[in-house]
Amino acid sequence: MYSRADSEDVNIYSLPLMYATNKLHNEFKILxxxxxxxxxxxxxxxxxxxxxxxxxxxxxxxxxxxxxxxxxxxxxxxxxxxxxxxxxxxxxxxxxxxxxxxxxxxxxxxxxxxxxxxxxxxxxxxxxxxx
Known part of the structure; x- marks a missing residue:
């Protein structure tokens, strides 16, 4: 489980396969x-x-x-x-x-x-x- 910037817990594996990388980094605050x-x-x-x-x-x-x-x-x-x-x-x-x-x-x-x-x-x- 990862926490998004808006405090919503999300399983990263539940995201679509072709999810935008930059969007993913921004949402989860990952470098x-x-x-x-x-x-x-x-x-x-x-x-x-x-x-x-x-x-x-x-x-x-x-x-x-x-x-x-x-x-x-x-x-x-x-x-x-x-x-x-x-x-x-x-x-x-x-x-x-x-x-x-x-x-x-x-x-x-x-x-x-x-x-x-x-x-x-x-x-x-x-x-x-x-x-």
Whole structure:
């Protein structure tokens, strides 16, 4: 049994065979696999920022505020995106983490608890387009 957004308990197997995937994800508030990967990456970066990772990860990312002298808005939360020469390199945690993190609103980057970060990120994520 799964619970829909409108609090109606529904057996997922009772739905029609050709049920729209995006509609299913929206109704049950389920993330797609790509979004789950993004959520894990962002949770890792959040833990890095809050210094809850093992010591080996202390210098894994670099904050822009540590190297830039001019103070601009939200500079203390922005990460430096390392250069990658290949498409394979662009998919690494070291590159995708800062890319995703820099797109987040300020209200999410200041959260300390990983569970509350995941919950708020899932809430601010736009719904999937239904055809």
């Amino acid at each position: 797609k696999v790509e979004d789950l990967v993004d959520q894990e990456i962002l949770t890792f970066v959040s833990c890095f920022k809050n210094k809850t990772l093992p010591k080996i990860f202390d210098s894994y990312f670099q904050f822009r505020g540590d190297y830039q002298q001019i103070q601009t808005r939200n500079i203390e939360n922005h990460l430096i995106i390392p250069f990658s020469r290949t498409n394979y390199g662009e998919q690494t945690l070291k590159v995708r983490g800062p890319l995703l993190w820099n797109e987040l609103p300020c209200s999410l980057t200041t959260l300390k608890n990983p569970k509350s970060f995941r919950k708020k990120w899932k809430e601010c994520k736009p719904t999937y387009i239904e055809n």
